[in-house]
Amino acid sequence: MGRASDFKERFTKPDLGVAAQLETAGQREKERRRAVLGVIVDTLKMAAVQNIPLRGHRDDGRIDPSGEIPPENDGNFRMLLRLRIQAGDVTLQKHLKEASGNALYTSKTIQNAVLEEMATMIQQKIAEQVRRSGTWAIIADETTDRANREQMALVARYVADDSGVLIVREDPFALVDVFSVLRQPEPSATDQSTSDQRELRMSGANLAKVISNTLGDLQFDTRHLVAQCYDGAAAMASSLKGVSAHIRASAPLAHYFHCTAHALNLATSKMDSVTVVRNASTTLESLVVFLTDGAKRMEQLCQAQAQELEEAQRLKLLKLCKTRFVERHVAVDRFWNQLPAIQLALQLMSSWEDRRTSAKAAQFLAAMRDAEFLVGLAVARRLSGILMPLARSLQEKGADLIASLELADTTREMLDSIREDSEKDFADIMTDVTAVAHELDVEVKKPRLASRSVYRENAGPESSAASYFRINVFNPALDAVRTDLAARFSQHQKAAFAISHLLPKRAVAASWGDVRPAWENYRSILDCSESQMRSEFDVWAARWKRSSQDHPETAIGALNRCPAEVFPGVHALLRVLAVIPASTAEAERTFSKVTRTLTAVRASMSEERLEALVLLQAHRDLLPPTSAVVDRFASSGARRFQLGNH
Known part of the structure; x- marks a missing residue:
């Protein structure tokens, strides 16, 4: 009778059976483990997005489930897990206490695997959006990182739908170690040793190979690639052997567009062809380094600023930026506004007992009291100020090429109008120079001139100082910039003329x-x-x-x-x-993230981990859901415990 009752109960309530109860217990354990891995994924995601270093000096072994802080620094990742335990995460605490040593999922290997899975999901999302867009363009640039690896940043520019409104997106999708790709043996290579010993050249063919391999691995459709944007280096831009030529062999529609921001920098640099302007810029750069690279000298400068300047003008002096033109103009303008404080600081330093400092301060003081220095600085300030709006527009995210070219036309027309009436514009410059010279107790006069000069401008020897500097400094600098600007930007106009x-x-x-x-x-x-x-x-x-x-x-x-x-x-x-891209600014912004991520104490980071961290920082709006990361991680290889949904 008892057996019949047991049979009836199991038949009417199958969930009470041994098999059912084992299955239920297994499902609960699976959910608990997924929850633990979800905590680890969330912690890694948060740290990556905020660029928080994960590793510590010794970060292997178990984490104390009590959440107590160890005597040694074992990294932010493990400390964040302890913080979760202290906040009451019982599931994580139980896992760290009971899981076997090879199933904790807190090692650096698991960190790398999870980060790479998240990066891959972001890359797949970008590739999917590019395919939906139809046409797209590629932006690429290179730099050398702190670990001396040649890094290439690849960016896709495409049209995306944002709640019914079409927008232009520029999304970094890969960070590639160029030489690691080039070191890979060719499929046809039979002798591995010979392949390893060959010279790795930064040729157009090799760089195009890096780009093509990456696009192929991520399954980007090159048939609808309609533009490629790089800097003007021969290896990138050559129409015969450059990257652009090799890419067009497989993507015929991918016309090459030179980075307009780079073209502007090249055009602006032409003002340095005038000796007075070049010498003034060189002196400024050396002087800023001298004043800011020592704590004692910096303190002296701060005291001089407090004495001579209003509070709003007491800003840090900037070095001349080699790549971002906007920062270059800001540096010149800030230096100009602080000339009285700089002179006072140099006067005080020139009387120091430190021989090296006092001698250099006296040299810089003599250079500042030269009228040519003030005029060269004022001319650079005026011309860079005119070009600054154009530089800002070219560095905008998703900048429109036609709008940028129209602003370039406006800028060039303004430069032409200034040239036509250069006396009036230079009179304003000389008014500023005279005012500053009076404050610095400097006499504005022409330099001593020889009757016959080969190496120095000497036009208008009988003219006034204002006429001399206008003819020999302002006009040549203005002509050099506007001529080069017209030549470089006309090429972009021709390329986009018909479709515009x-x-x-x-x-x-x-x-x-x-x-x-x-x-x-x-x-x-x-x-x-x-x-x-x-x-x-x-x-x-x-x-x-x-x-x-x-x-x-x-x-x-x-x-x-x-x-x-x-x-x-x-x-x-x-x-x-x-x-069609206007510039490679987005690739350069990616390099800024690389610089902030690959610090001196993190310079040994692997390429895959670096790429994952940079992509997670760059794409806050494309971060994959935690559950999707857990699912992908569970299906990506043999695991010590079951994580899947089935």
Whole structure:
């Protein structure tokens, strides 16, 4: 009778059976372990996003489940787990207490695996968004990191949908150690030793190989790659053997665009072709280093600033930045405004008992009291101030190429107008120079001139000091900058000229003949014939001729006003125009993250871990959900305990 009752109970309540109870217990244990791994994933994600170092001097072995702080620093990761325990995370505490030593999931190996899985998920998300965008562009730049690895940052520029509004995104998707890729043997290589001994050249073919391999590994569609943007180095830009040429062999639509920010820097550097300006910049740079690289000298400068300047002007002197032009102008302007305090500091230092400091202070003081130094500094300040808005626009995230080129035209026109009436503009410069010279007790006069000079400008020997400096300093510097600016930016205008006629403000005055070259270039990705495209353009132009609304001035603005269902051809070409990069600024911002991450105490970090940390910092909006990371981690290899959902 008892057996019958037991049978009946198990039949009516199957969850009381041994097998069912074992399965339930196993499921609970699986959920507990997933919760533990979720804590580890969240901790790693938070630390990576905030750029918090994870490792410690000794970070192996068990973590005390009591949460007590050990006598040695074993890293932020383990301390953050202790903080969770102290906050009452019983599940984590139980795991650290009961799990076997090879299933704790707190080792550096697990950290690397989890970080790499999260980075891979971000890369896959970006690749998916690029595929949905259709057309896209690639931005690349290189630098050497603290560990002396040649790093290449790759950025995808594409159009994405943000809650119904089309936007331009520039997303870093890879950080590649160039030489580690080039060291890999060719598939056809039979002698490994010979492959290892070959010279690793930074040629266009090799750099293109690095880019192509990365794009292939991440499954980016190069058939719809319509632009590539690099600096102007021969290995990148050469139309025969550069990276751009090799990439176009497999992606014919990928036209090369020189980084406009780099072009602006090159054009601006032409003002240094004038000796007075170059010498003033060199003196400024050396003087800033002298004043700021020693604690005692810095303290003396601060005291002089407090005595001579208002509180708002007591700012730290900046060194001349080699890459960011905006910072260069700020450095010159800040130095100019602090000249009285700098002179006072040098006067005091020149009487110090420290022979080296007093001698150099006296030398710099003599250089500052030269009228040529003040004029050269004032000319650099004036010209860099005019170019600063353009430099800022080129460094914006997702900068529009056509808008940037129009601002470049405006800047060049302003420089031309200044050249036409240089006497008036230079008179304002000389007013500033005279005021500062009076405050510094410096006489503004011409240098001593020889009747016949080979190595020094001496035009207008009978003129006044103002005329001499205008003719020999201001005009040559102005001419050098505006001429080079016109030459460099005209190349970008030619490349984007035809397709820019689709912008509403240009379409109203354009004809089909203006737009036809763009259709010919990109006809392989357009699903329409020439007659269809022409008719579509005619209607598009007529629409904006009749419209009283403001005409969009950027490609992405026009794209949001161009429904793909009505104007498919125009919409597709506007997408091409929208993704053409203006500069490589986003790749340079990635290098800034590398510099902040790969500090002196973290210089031994592996390439894979560095890439993962940088991508997590760069993409806060694309961070994968914790549960998805746990699922992917559980299915990515043999684990000591079961983590899957099934």
